[in-house]
Amino acid sequence: xxxxxxxxxxxxxxxxxxxxxxxxxxxxxxxxxxxxxxxxxxxxxxxxxxxxxxxxxxxxxxxxxxxxxxxxxxxxxxxxxxxxxxxxxxxxxxxxxxxxxxxxxxxxxxxxxxxxxxxxxxxxxxxxxxxxxxxxxxxxxxxxxxxxxxxxxxxxxxxxxxxxxxxxxxxxxxxxxxxxxxxxxxxxxxxxxxxxxxxxxxxxxxxxxxxxxxxxxxxxxxxxxxxxxxxxxxxxxxxxxxxxxxxxxxxxxxxxxxxxxxxxxxxxxxxxxxxxxxxxxxxxxxxxxxxxxxxxxxxxxxxxxxxxxxxxxxxxxxxxxxxxxxxxxxxxxxxxxxxxxxxxxxxxxxxxxxxxxxxxxxxxxxxxxxxxxxxxxxxxxxxxxxxxxxxxxxxxxxxxxxxxxxxxxxxxxxxxxxxxxxxxxxxxxxxxxxxxxxxxxxxxxxxxxxxxxxxxxxxxxxxxxxxxxxxxxxxxxxxxxxxxxxxxxxxxxxxxxxxxxxxxxxxxxxxxxxxxxxxxxxxxxxxxxxxxxxxxxxxxxxxxxxxxxxxxxxxxxxxxxxxxxxxxxxxxxxxxxxxxxxxxxxxxxxxxxxxxxxxxxxxxxxxxxxxxxxxxxxxxxxxxxxxxxxxxxxxxxxxxxxxxxxxxxxxxxxxxxxxxxxxxxxxxxxxxxxxxxxxxxxxxxxxxxxxxxxxxxxxxxxxxxxxxxxxxxxxxxxxxxxxxxxxxxxxxxxxxxxxxxxxxxxxxxxxxxxxxxxxxxxxxxxxxxxxxxxxxx
Numbered sequence: 040x041x042x043x044x045x046x047x048x049x050x051x052x053x054x055x056x057x058x059x060x061x062x063x064x065x066x067x068x069x070x071x072x073x074x075x076x077x078x079x080x081x082x083x084x085x086x087x088x089x090x091x092x093x094x095x096x097x098x099x100x101x102x103x104x105x106x107x108x109x110x111x112x113x114x115x116x117x118x119x120x121x122x123x124x125x126x127x128x129x130x131x132x133x134x135x136x137x138x139x140x141x142x143x144x145x146x147x148x149x150x151x152x153x154x155x156x157x158x159x160x161x162x163x164x165x166x167x168x169x170x171x172x173x174x175x176x177x178x179x180x181x182x183x184x185x186x187x188x189x190x191x192x193x194x195x196x197x198x199x200x201x202x203x204x205x206x207x208x209x210x211x212x213x214x215x216x217x218x219x220x221x222x223x224x225x226x227x228x229x230x231x232x233x234x235x236x237x238x239x240x241x242x243x244x245x246x247x248x249x250x251x252x253x254x255x256x257x258x259x260x261x262x263x264x265x266x267x268x269x270x271x272x273x274x275x276x277x278x279x280x281x282x283x284x285x286x287x288x289x290x291x292x293x294x295x296x297x298x299x300x301x302x303x304x305x306x307x308x309x310x311x312x313x314x315x316x317x318x319x320x321x322x323x324x325x326x327x328x329x330x331x332x333x334x335x336x337x338x339x340x341x342x343x344x345x346x347x348x349x350x351x352x353x354x355x356x357x358x359x360x361x362x363x364x365x366x367x368x369x370x371x372x373x374x375x376x377x378x379x380x381x382x383x384x385x386x387x388x389x390x391x392x393x394x395x396x397x398x399x400x401x402x403x404x405x406x407x408x409x410x411x412x413x414x415x416x417x418x419x420x421x422x423x424x425x426x427x428x429x430x431x432x433x434x435x436x437x438x439x440x441x442x443x444x445x446x447x448x449x450x451x452x453x454x455x456x457x458x459x460x461x462x463x464x465x466x467x468x469x470x471x472x473x474x475x476x477x478x479x480x481x482x483x484x485x486x487x488x489x490x491x492x493x494x495x496x497x498x499x500x501x502x503x504x505x506x507x508x509x510x511x512x513x514x515x516x517x518x519x520x521x522x523x524x525x526x527x528x529x530x531x532x533x534x535x536x537x538x539x540x541x542x543x544x545x546x547x548x549x550x551x552x553x554x555x556x557x558x559x560x561x562x563x564x565x566x567x568x569x570x571x572x573x574x575x576x577x578x579x580x581x582x583x584x585x586x587x588x589x590x591x592x593x594x595x596x597x598x599x600x601x602x603x604x605x606x607x608x609x610x611x612x613x614x615x616x617x618x619x620x621x622x623x624x625x626x627x628x629x630x631x632x633x634x635x636x637x638x639x640x641x642x643x644x645x646x647x648x649x650x651x652x653x654x655x656x657x658x659x660x661x662x663x664x665x666x667x668x669x670x671x672x673x674x675x676x677x678x679x680x681x682x683x684x685x686x687x688x689x690x691x692x693x694x695x696x697x698x699x700x701x702x703x704x705x706x707x708x709x710x711x712x713x714x715x716x717x718x719x720x721x722x723x724x725x726x727x728x729x730x731x732x733x734x735x736x737x738x739x740x741x742x743x744x745x746x747x748x749x750x751x752x753x754x755x756x757x758x759x760x761x762x763x764x765x766x767x768x769x770x771x772x773x774x775x776x777x778x779x780x781x782x783x784x785x786x787x788x789x790x791x792x793x794x795x796x797x798x799x800x801x802x803x804x805x806x807x808x809x810x811x812x813x814x815x816x
Contacts, residue, residue, distance in 0.1 A: 068398055075390025079383055086379040093372040100225060100365040106171045107358045109162060110216075113155040115354075118213045118239075119347065120145075120152040122246035125206035126253045128192050132199030133256030146189060153182055174216045181209055203250060210243055221357075228361050234292065235353040237283035242346050244276040248312070249339050252332055259328040266319070266326040273312045288353070295349045304345070307338045400444045404451070411435055411455055419459055423466035426533070434459060473532035480529040487522045494518060516558055523556055523590075526583060527656045538579040543572035543690040546606045546613065549582060554604070556586035559593040562600070568607035572690040577664060581684060584660040584668075585615060587653045588680045592619035596677060612686040621677040629670050636661065636668050664688065 124145045131137045160175045188205050191197040217239050221232035251269045255261050261269065280296075288296060299305055311332055318329040419429050435452040438445050494515045501507045526536055544552075547567035554563040573581060585604070592602045600620035607614055636658040661668045666684050673679035 067401065068394070071390075071394040071397060075387065075394060079386055079390070082379065082383060082386065086375065086383075090372055090376055093368050093375070096225065097365045097368040097372070100228070100361045100368070103171075104358050104361045104365065107354070107361075110156070110159040110171070110175065111354060111358070112351075113152065113159040114213055114216055115239075115347075115351070117149075117152040117156045118210055118243070119343075120149040121206055121210050121213070122243065122249075124149045125203055125210070126246065126250045128206065129199060129203050129250045130253035130256070131192060132195070132202065133254045135253065135256050149185075153185070156182075171216060171219045174212070174219055178209070178212045178216060181212055185209070199254065203254070206250075207247070210246075214239055214243060225361070225364050228357065228364055230287070231289070231360055232357045234284050234287040235350065235357055237279050237287070238346070238350040238353060241276055241279045241284060242343070242350060244272045244279070245308075245339075245343070245346070247272045248276070249335065252315075252328070252335050255328055255332070259330070259332060260322070260325050261328065262325045270316060273316060289356070292349065292353050292356075295352065299342075299345050299349065302345075304338055304341045307334065308342055311335050311338065397444070404444060404448055407435065407448075408451055411451075416455065416458065420462045420466075423459075423462050424469070426466070426470055429459070429463075470533070476532040477529050480525050480532065484522065484525045484529070487518060487525060490518050491515065491522070519556060520558055520590075523583070523586060527587075527652055530583075530656050530659050531652065536579045536583060538576055540575040540578045542575055544575070544578050545570070545572050549573055549578065550585070550604055550606060550615075552578075553582045553585035554589060556582070557589045557593055559598075562593055562598075562602055563589060564601050564603045566603065566605040568605065569613075571608060571613060573613075573684075574688050574690060577688045580660050580664055581688070584657055584664070584666070584682065585617070587657050587660075588617045588668075588682070591653050592617055592621065592678070592680070595619070596621040608689075609683070611683050613684040613689055615682040615684065617680045617682075618673045618675070619677045619679075620675055623676055624672065624678055626672075629672070632670050636670070 127137060127142055127145045131142060157179065160172075160179060184205065188197075188202050192202055214236075217236055221229060221236045248269060251261065251265055251272065254265055285293060285296060311334060314329045314331045318331070320327040320329075415433055419433065422429055435448075435455055437449040437452045439449065440446070494511055498508060498511050498515070501511070529536065545567075546569065547565070550565040550567060554560045554565060557563065589602060589604065596602060596619040602617065602619045604615065604617045606616075632654055635654050657668055660666075661682075664684065665687075666682055668683075669681045671679055671681070
């Protein structure tokens, strides 16, 4: 059989490049997931940071509130006790009539306040070391020097100014702790706490005035420095009230302060301060205050509780606001967390919905694309190549959707339409070229038919010349081969070979007819194992298919070897096996050749294998006949071609009724004398019908069986009738003697007996021709 060279190794550079490109490109699913995850994580991180800040702010406020409730009152009481003790100590240093009992009572009240302050300070959590606790510890350390200054006061050692400076420094330390309370982790609360701190500082300035006036003693004389302290205290006290306290106090605080300022006690305070600053007398070594200042202690004892009440109320209001603010912060935190969680869930839900929607649409687009690419489009191309019409509903249509997926789908639909139009144009061009080639083949076939007719006439005219007859037979055989090649062109051009047969043909005769088409027909051994006939409409196609396989087998096997063709019935129909002794063929080539037998190749493949068109012709004919052709390695090392002809093409033959009839013999095939009719081309219609065109080359018609001439033998036995070829001019000289005409009785021989007799006659003719050629050589 024909050996087809396998293709070279397929380069995989493109596959590697595409694989590397796929590795470097993220999938759309991954991108969509990242698109949903990144904003979600960012929002979650922002919510976490905001929640942490709010929690920290709320915790700081609650700590400040706890510290204020824990140490605020003891701190204020200690400051008031130290201010009172400072004034008493200053009066004692000035020689005022201060009894030891009064001084002891002041010191006892201060000690009680110190003890309460220490207890409040010690109740703090040791693990929490905030700024207030640090200032409290510094104040506790400074309080440890209180006893030493008291002893110096008792023994009048160290000076009055140093002692009062200690008390003033201690009080300033305590006021700084109140300043830490006003530095809250909330701008509104810090603004609210500033007038409270100013009230505490104003009370201390008022206490400083009290201490300075107490240091004047019974004489009412102050040194220049002490008078300067008094002047500064009065000015600072009035400035605080005018700039920091009154404008910044809330409405209830302003009302309370307004009641105090309108009272007689406040007016007395202002009168004494004005008198001390304006009615004093400057003397040698100091300043003598007016007598009106002696009313200061009584006024001070009445005014301080009122101011303390206002300060305490404002301090409690600040702590309550801080507590409410902490609650609000926590509530805002929970609302923010809940809202953020809902927003995150909404974002996640939208992201998941969007991702699933996009991926679902892309999956549908991918599925439709794959279906069109792998099923619809190949089927459309196949129908176009077969000349059938296509339904417009099978093509994808444009959805006119404006989103990205819709535009991609529309672009794919347009590309498919362009591809189908291109394949339709190619199919039309191929069909047109096929009709053109079929027309050329038809005209050429007509010429070949005329050539065969002329050869037959020459054989009839010059049959008495054995040498010329032999050459004419060779020319006839070559012309038959030319006709088969023209028929191949017609078949590959989607044409058909017209079949002139009107009656079924026996398989043995079909094998003989196929072998007669081959140039080296004498090497072919035919074996028909079953009596079966073939339908007339497929005789020519089957004969041509087998002739191509036989020609391939004889050309690709050693010249001295035989080619066997066997036919027998099988389950699926008729099995015809052609076996040669050709060279060994690899299994891969068998697979490639079988693939070419089962698929119609494009013209590009036909052009590349123009010298090996036999397999393509066999494949076309097998497709028309719905037959199966398989090539495989034979037992002898050559190639075996198995053809399975469907049972629908077979007709069961009746066995011969003559008793004792001999079995059919299968001698070597004869040179075919019949001629095919002229070629006619019928172009295939453009309608979507699947009907094939009717076009093909003429086939040499078998001559009518001549009447058998019976010559009764001498012994009276009736020999089997033999058909005689006409006009009997091409036979050997020994056979040219005319027989005596005798009456011919009615011929009762069956067609099978006539065929067997005709085969014997052909075998004898062939033997004579061989002997003639030997004598000539």
